[in-house]
Amino acid sequence: MSASYDRGTIEDLGRWREFSAGMWAWLFHKVTGWILIGYLFTHIAVLSTAMSGESVYNETLGGLEGLLLVRFLEVGLLAVAVFHILNGVRLLLVDLGVGLDRQAAAFYVALVVTGLIAIASVPTFLAGVTL
């Protein structure tokens, strides 16, 4: 046989428009999982300032909370965590063979609930924490 043509990953990524619900759920689950792992390390780093004393810890947290950007990021973090949890429940049901024919609907429900919770959290997060 002569040469064959391997279309490669780039072409694959170009197909995102054709993804269906299960595929988006898979992608979002991966991405949110990685974000949560990244956050966990940042979280530990911030908390570990407590080892340098009370005032350093309070200043670090207060300083971060003072930044509007951080408060926006917190809304995002909540959305990421909520989606990951809800989709985790969806995956658990899939593993157990429950409601497999409604997996797409379950994904949309997870998205909507995530959106609602994130929106509802905006006033609290943007107001910041007064120490």
Next chain:
Amino acid sequence: MSSTPSDDTETVHSDDDPAVASVRPEAGMADPSEAERVTPDLDDEETATMRVFRYDPDVPERAEPHYDEFVIPTHEGMTVLDALIYARDTYDSSLTFRHSCQQAVCGSDALFVQGAQRLACRTQLSALGDPIQIDPLPHKPVEKDLVVDMSDFYDQMEAIEPYFDPDETPADDLEEQRQSPENREKIKLSTRCIQCGACQSSCNVAAGDNEYLGPAAINKAYRFVMDEREGAERRKTRLEIVEDEHGVWRCQTQFSCTDVCPKDIPLTEHIQALKREGVKDDLKFWE
């Protein structure tokens, strides 16, 4: 390649090209049974435009992957496969694709049509927009035009030892080996597979790991694991095969396979069922 710019596209039929007359069909030339429908003047006909992936390593002009466009006169009930056959027989005899039964039984004409893996013979042109983009199955090396190398798929099917293998066979060769109606019902959908490879081609996990058994092979394993006529020993070895590191646990429930299977086999469900069987089996440590 799905985003190949239009200047790569060679329009085979174009109304303002005088040379086109030579590729216009003569009445009845494409398919004698459709003689009345195929008229020389396409302007009076309903037409569809197909954008077909072309690649031929043996012909220098076609060695660079590109798309060709074919304008096809359509008729009610026309399928993508009919259109491809028309294009090949009328415009370009070098256009290469696989097909056989034309009735969704042989599984040889799975293609990537308008963004999804489909059987060309089962896909109505009327259900698609225009132009109709036709690519070879993704995640497989292209041999020529729409023909892909299916070796990985066949290797995976082979790996699950897809043969009915009961522990005991009746002493009398002519005695039937009966299966209960309930058991038949349980495996019914899994027996429908026509080995078209659409599911495997749609699966990202299979794309990243060509040793992953993939949906079709796991579904075939399900067909045998759940068959009450195979003995406990055989069941155990079958579960060992699907529980291999490239087996069921690779499935990340994308549902792409279930979405594209032309035979509506609930593949993800079957894969999950085998995961559960595997776990149940592993928990029985006293056996």
